[in-house]
Amino acid sequence: MTIPWKILTSAALVLSAVCPAFAQPLSPRSGDDAVLDMSQAFRRGDRNRLAALLPLVRGHALEPWAAYWELKVRLQDAAPEEVDAFLARWSGTYQEDRLRNDWLLLLGQRRDWQRFAQQYPAFRMNDDREVRCHALLVGQLGGLPAPTGGAADAPAEVLRNWYAQREADDGCANAVASFFAAGRIEPAAIWRKARLAIEANRPRLARNAVDIVAPDASAQVAELSDNPARFLAARAVANSKVRKELVTLALLRMAQSDADAAALQLDGKWSVQISAEERNYLWGAIGRQAATKLSPLASDYFGRATKDADLSGDMLGWKVRAALRAGRWRDVVSATGAMDEATRADPAWVYWRARALVAIRPSENQRAEAQQLLESIASPRGFYEQLAMEELGRPIVLPPRPAPLTPEERDAARNNGSLARGLYAILLGLRSEGVREWNYATNLHNSGGMSERELLAAADMACQSEVWDRCINTSERTRVAFDATQRFPMPHEKLVVQHSRRVGIDPAYVYGLIRQESRFVTDARSGVGASGLMQVMPATARWTARKIGLSGFTPDQLADRDTNITIGTAYLKLALDDFQGSMPLAAAAYNAGPGRPRAWREGPVLEAAIWAENVPFAETRDYVKKVLANTVSYAALLSGQPQSLKTRLGNVGPKDPNFVEPSKDLP
Numbered sequence: 186m187t188i189p190w191k192i193l194t195s196a197a198l199v200l201s202a203v204c205p206a207f208a209q210p211l212s213p214r215s216g217d218d219a220v221l222d223m224s225q226a227f228r229r230g231d232r233n234r235l236a237a238l239l240p241l242v243r244g245h246a247l248e249p250w251a252a253y254w255e256l257k258v259r260l261q262d263a264a265p266e267e268v269d270a271f272l273a274r275w276s277g278t279y280q281e282d283r284l285r286n287d288w289l290l291l292l293g294q295r296r297d298w299q300r301f302a303q304q305y306p307a308f309r310m311n312d313d314r315e316v317r318c319h320a321l322l323v324g325q326l327g328g329l330p331a332p333t334g335g336a337a338d339a340p341a342e343v344l345r346n347w348y349a350q351r352e353a354d355d356g357c358a359n360a361v362a363s364f365f366a367a368g369r370i371e372p373a374a375i376w377r378k379a380r381l382a383i384e385a386n387r388p389r390l391a392r393n394a395v396d397i398v399a400p401d402a403s404a405q406v407a408e409l410s411d412n413p414a415r416f417l418a419a420r421a422v423a424n425s426k427v428r429k430e431l432v433t434l435a436l437l438r439m440a441q442s443d444a445d446a447a448a449l450q451l452d453g454k455w456s457v458q459i460s461a462e463e464r465n466y467l468w469g470a471i472g473r474q475a476a477t478k479l480s481p482l483a484s485d486y487f488g489r490a491t492k493d494a495d496l497s498g499d500m501l502g503w504k505v506r507a508a509l510r511a512g513r514w515r516d517v518v519s520a521t522g523a524m525d526e527a528t529r530a531d532p533a534w535v536y537w538r539a540r541a542l543v544a545i546r547p548s549e550n551q552r553a554e555a556q557q558l559l560e561s562i563a564s565p566r567g568f569y570e571q572l573a574m575e576e577l578g579r580p581i582v583l584p585p586r587p588a589p590l591t592p593e594e595r596d597a598a599r600n601n602g603s604l605a606r607g608l609y610a611i612l613l614g615l616r617s618e619g620v621r622e623w624n625y626a627t628n629l630h631n632s633g634g635m636s637e638r639e640l641l642a643a644a645d646m647a648c649q650s651e652v653w654d655r656c657i658n659t660s661e662r663t664r665v666a667f668d669a670t671q672r673f674p675m676p677h678e679k680l681v682v683q684h685s686r687r688v689g690i691d692p693a694y695v696y697g698l699i700r701q702e703s704r705f706v707t708d709a710r711s712g713v714g715a716s717g718l719m720q721v722m723p724a725t726a727r728w729t730a731r732k733i734g735l736s737g738f739t740p741d742q743l744a745d746r747d748t749n750i751t752i753g754t755a756y757l758k759l760a761l762d763d764f765q766g767s768m769p770l771a772a773a774a775y776n777a778g779p780g781r782p783r784a785w786r787e788g789p790v791l792e793a794a795i796w797a798e799n800v801p802f803a804e805t806r807d808y809v810k811k812v813l814a815n816t817v818s819y820a821a822l823l824s825g826q827p828q829s830l831k832t833r834l835g836n837v838g839p840k841d842p843n844f845v846e847p848s849k850d851l852p
Contacts, residue, residue, distance in 0.1 A: 719753025790838030
C-alpha cells in the first residue's frame with residue numbers, strides 16, 4: 186500500500202516531536218507499509234501474513250499494535266506463558282490492557298477462574314461489562330476479595346450490566362444464573378430482562394432469560410414473539426406467575442407494531458388477570474409506543490398506569506415528552522419525580538421539571554426547587570444548559586479561557602506514549618486504532634481519567650496536529666475548565682464564512698452542523714455513504730449541484746474540501762428556505778431527510794425545544810439539539826457578543842397553507 190508522503194511526513198514529525206523515544210527516519214516507508222499491511226491482515230484473520238510481517242516492524246512506533254494483532258488472532262491457541270510474556274513486554278500500554286481484556290473474556294468462557302482471579306486485579310480499563318460480571322461471579326465463589334469482585338451489592342451490579350447488554354453474552358447471563366440459583370436474585374428481576382429484550386426486538390435474549398427462571402416455558406417465547414395475537418387468543422387464562430409474565434411479553438410484542446390493539450387487549454380480559462405492576466408496565470410500554478408515533482392518545486395511555494414507579498426510565502422519559510406536547514405540566518412533575526436519581530440528573534429532565542414546577546402555580550418550596558434545578562445546569566455547555574441560562578434571565582456568553590498551559594504541562598502530554606501512538610496511528614490512516622488508544626490515555630489508563638489540566642494539554646496537542654475530533658472530544662471532558670477555542674475550533678474559516686455568506690446563511694449555523702456531522706474530519710465517511718466535512722450523500726450532492734448550476738459535478742468530488750462545503754452549504758440553505766427559515770426543522774431535514782420533519786411538524790404549534798425533544802428518532806433528536814447549541818457557541822466566538830438560543834429556536838407547527846415550498850423535490 187502506498188501512503189501519501191504528506192501523511193507520512195506529518196505522522197513521523199508528530200511522533201518524533203511528541204515522543205523522541207519512538208522517533209524514526211522519514212524514509213524508507215517500509216515500516217509504515219508493513220504496519221498498514223498487518224492491519225488489513227488482522228481484519229482478514231490472516232495468521233500467516235501477520236507472523237511474516239511482524240519482524241519488519243520491530244522498533245516501529247506502532248509495534249505494540251502489530252504485536253497485539255499477531256497474538257490476538259491466535260489467542261484461542263496461545264499458551265498462558267505466551268500471554269504473560271506479551272503483557273510483561275508491553276506493560277503500561279493500551280495494548281497490554283486490551284489483550285488482558287480479551288484474555289479475561291476467554292478465561293471466563295473457559296471457566297478458568299484461578300487464572301481469571303490472578304489477572305483481573307491488573308485490568309486497568311475495567312470497562313467491559315462481561316468481564317465485570319465474570320469478576321462478580323468469581324467474587325461470589327470466593328476467588329476475589331471485595332470490592333474487586335465480591336461486593337455486597339454484587340447481584341444489583343450484575344443485573345445492571347446484564348440489562349445494559351443488547352446482545353447475548355456469556356459472562357453476565359452466567360453470573361445471573363449463578364446468583365439466582367444461590368437465592369440472591371429474585372425471579373422478577375430476570376423477567377424484567379425478558380421484557381427489555383422483547384421491547385428491543387431481541388427475542389433470543391428474552392428466551393435466554395426465561396431459560397434461567399422458567400426453562401419449561403422458554404419455547405413459548407418464540408411463539409409469542411412471532412405472532413402475539415395468536416398466542417394470546419390460544420390462552421384463556423393467566424393463572425400462574427409464569428403465564429402472567431408470558432402474557433405480558435406477548436402484549437409488549439403486540440404494542441411494538443400496534444399500540445392501539447395492545448391497549449384493547451389490555452383493556453379486555455387480560456386487565457383483571459395480571460398483576461397491577463404488570464398492568465402498569467404495559468400501559469407504560471403502550472404509551473411510549475404511541476408517543477414515538479406522536480399520537481395524541483399517548484398521555485391518556487400513560488395516565489392508565491396507576492403508579493409511575495412501575496415504569497422504566499425510558500417510559501418515563503417518553504411520558505414527559507408526550508405531556509410536553511399536550512401541555513400537561515403536572516404529568517411532567519409526576520414522571521420526573523418517579524425517575525431514578527441517575528435518569529433524573531439528565532439536563533433534559535432537570536430543565537423540564539423546573540419548567541413544569543413553575544407552570545403549575547407552585548408553592549414557595551416548588552419555586553425554590555425550580556430555581557435550584559435551573560442553577561444546577563445553567564452554563565454554555567449544551568442545549569438545556571443554555572436554555573437554563575436564558576430561563577434565569579442570563580444571556581449566553583462563553584466563559585474566559587483557562588490559564589495558559591505551562592511548558593511542563595505541554596511536555597507531559599507530548600511525552601505520553603499512548604497519546605503519541607494515537608496521533609501517529611490517526612495520521613497514518615488507522616483512525617479506529619488511534620482513537621481507541623487516545624481515549625484510553627485520556628479516560629482509562631488511570632482511574633478517573635486525566636485531570637482537567639492534563640485534558641487541556643492533551644486537547645491542545647491534538648489541536649496543534651489538526652486532529653480536530655480528538656481536540657474537541659478531549660476538551661469536552663473537562664468539568665470546570667471551558668476552553669471554547671478547543672471545544673469549538675474553526676478550521677477552514679475563510680472557506681466556511683465565504684460559502685455561507687454567499688448563499689445567505691449564518692456561518693455559525695454551518696460550523697455548528699459541521700462540528701456535529703464530522704468533527705472536521707475531512708475524509709469522514711458514514712456507513713450509508715455520506716462523506717466529507719458536511720457528510721453529504723452522493724444523491725443529495727448530485728441534486729444540489731444541478732440546483733445551483735454546478736456543471737460537471739461527480740460524487741467523487743465530495744472528497745475535495747471546497748466542493749464539499751459548496752454543496753453542503755447550498756443544500757442547508759435550500760432546506761432552510763423549504764422550512765421557512767426554521768433552524769431546528771432544517772437541521773432535522775439535513776440529518777433524517779425532509780420528509781420526516783414535514784410529518785413531525787404536524788399537530789399543535791409547539792416551542793421548538795418541546796418539538797425537538799419529541800423527535801421520534803434518538804439520533805435526530807440528539808443531532809438537532811447539538812447543532813443548535815453548537816450554533817450559539819460559534820456565534821458567540823465569531824461575534825464576541827452575548828447570544829440567545831431561544832431566538833434561534835422559535836416555534837414549530839404545521840406548514841402555513843399559503844406557503845409554497847420552493848423545492849418540493851428536496852431530497
